[in-house]
Amino acid sequence: MRQPLPDAWYCVGRAEALKAGTLRSVQLNGELIVMGRDGEGAPFALRDRCPHRGMALSKGRFDGDALTCPFHGWRFGTDGRCRDVPTLSASDAADLSRIAVQRFPVRESAGFVWVNPHLGASGSDVPAVPELDFEPAGCVVVALEVEASFDLTTLSLVDPGHVAFVHDSWWFRPSKELREKVKSFRPTPHGFTMTSHATSKSSPVYRLLGGVPDVEIEFRLPGVRLERIRAGSKRVANYTFATPMTQNRTLLTNALYFSVPALKPLQPVAKLLMRQFLTQDQQVLQHAQAGLDRKPTMVLFGQGDLPSQWYFRLKREALQAARESRAFANPLQSQELRWRS
């Protein structure tokens, strides 16, 4: 239960960072994965480990068609199959079909690359990859590594209680007072959604859109928070993804997409503020992780902590469903929650 869901899609970086003819090594769930694009531009992901002596294939050459290990020159296709062992003599009776590098499923969506690190056949009932339902005029991305477990980091995506204390910057929370909030939640496939009509007292960030926006925040397994803001025909999406790198290192990626070209000049400022916001989470999560390392228990208390409890329930159900080879059955019910923030 403390491990991240093994059979799920995780964000491993921007799609534009994966360029033809080059290799990238990423860390995902304790594994090193070498990524690239084949001749057709399709992304691939292989375990970054040559089966011969364990060499990192990402250190080798890639000609757009095959990867060459820099240690003894074994060659592998982007499907992971061994194509050539150049040191073999003609008298070696070699069967290359038995040699392969583990291949992981890859997808591209919302400007990012997603990998499912599951070993073996992936189940059919895996949470969907996040998508964008409008054509963005611009996108600002900030990513930060947090020295904390995947669970602890993901909880911060569904935790309304920390906002007033951790994210108390003037531009996000002009008022320092705690106010009672009432929000309705409903279950969605592999998660839950909170809907609300923002008030004019909302953050100045919303005011930039003009008018009172509708805000919908979806949480989805494994660690995906999708905030969708609508003001008339204007659209903003604020997506956050948690990616487990190792046991105690999690990548937080925050992407802000907007439909209005007039907001483009604000991109550098947005990036600065997003980085500040994410750094606030990073700092507090690292200190909390140190406390959990000394004693790994939490007290989840009050309605503000219910979404955190739901996260663990959703995850438990996903693990159980996979074990029993059945469809995921969302254990949550629609509910109104009250808290002060």
Ligand code: FES
């Ligand atoms: S370690 Fe890769 S070819 Fe020997």
Ligand SMILES: [Fe+2]
């Ligand atoms: Fe936060």
